[in-house]
Amino acid sequence: MKEDILKLKNILIEYAPKVAAAIFLLIVGLWVINMFTRATHKIMEKRSLDHSLRGFFASLLNWGLKIFLFITVIGQLGIQTTSFAAIIAAAGLAIGMALQGSLSNFAGGALILMFRPFKVGDYIEAQGAEGFVKEIQIFTTKLNTVDHREVILPNGALSNGNIVNYSSEETRRVDLTFGVSYDADIKETRAILLSVINGMSYTLKDPAPAIFVGELADSSVNFITRTWVKSENYWDAYFYMIEHTKIALDKAGIEIPYPHSVEIQKEG
Numbered sequence: 001m002k003e004d005i006l007k008l009k010n011i012l013i014e015y016a017p018k019v020a021a022a023i024f025l026l027i028v029g030l031w032v033i034n035m036f037t038r039a040t041h042k043i044m045e046k047r048s049l050d051h052s053l054r055g056f057f058a059s060l061l062n063w064g065l066k067i068f069l070f071i072t073v074i075g076q077l078g079i080q081t082t083s084f085a086a087i088i089a090a091a092g093l094a095i096g097m098a099l100q101g102s103l104s105n106f107a108g109g110a111l112i113l114m115f116r117p118f119k120v121g122d123y124i125e126a127q128g129a130e131g132f133v134k135e136i137q138i139f140t141t142k143l144n145t146v147d148h149r150e151v152i153l154p155n156g157a158l159s160n161g162n163i164v165n166y167s168s169e170e171t172r173r174v175d176l177t178f179g180v181s182y183d184a185d186i187k188e189t190r191a192i193l194l195s196v197i198n199g200m201s202y203t204l205k206d207p208a209p210a211i212f213v214g215e216l217a218d219s220s221v222n223f224i225t226r227t228w229v230k231s232e233n234y235w236d237a238y239f240y241m242i243e244h245t246k247i248a249l250d251k252a253g254i255e256i257p258y259p260h261s262v263e264i265q266k267e268g
Helices: 002-046 051-076 081-090 092-098 100-115 155-160 186-198 231-251
Strands: 123-126 129-136 140-144 150-154 163-165 171-180 210-216 221-230
Touching: 002 051, 100 129, 100 140, 100 150, 100 155, 129 150, 140 155, 150 155, 171 231, 186 210, 186 221, 186 231, 221 231
Parallel strands: none
Antiparallel strands: 123 129, 123 163, 129 140, 140 150, 171 221, 210 221
């Protein structure tokens, strides 16, 4: 019993300083990494590096330094780092298989930054989600939806799927269809729609707005309006057109047909 206690005491005397030094190194190392990452991010910001690249490189640097710190801490504990590296190499295949999705996401992030289908601040639609690109990280891309929810998309699937970028072009076309009664005068209706379009501050003169009679439907004559605006004004123009067209048509006494329900009263 005394021999066991003596052995335990010797082990504690031998390894306690190493463990304490390793813990101290880990704490200080993590603090230094965070400070260094922030400083690097500020330098990239001062040099006006693209915001998308800033987030990606900062994340990559952070992970790389943490891996280096982990190996250093292992060495401080007395474990041979060469043996440790050999173990990692031997387990590389298994780790690669287990992290296949993560590796795919990393490659996807590199492809996104290489081919630039979108950048931070763009409004995109992909993988069943849409929103403003908040950040492009090593493995994931973060979106902010219009109602301020955060959506996290894996870069692997994102880089291999369909992406609709609503911000890549400076201008967009607002396409709306308005149905009016068959009793309405076509020329008068066209003039009213054009006055609403021209009265909107978002309307661009080139390309010029266009109005067509698109369909003679069952209960309405459908007018198609096409108005070009700057991309950032799309939704403002969209809602303006709907509201002010309704007001203008009502003022002119032009009916917008709607389904009528017929109430049948049963005799008692």
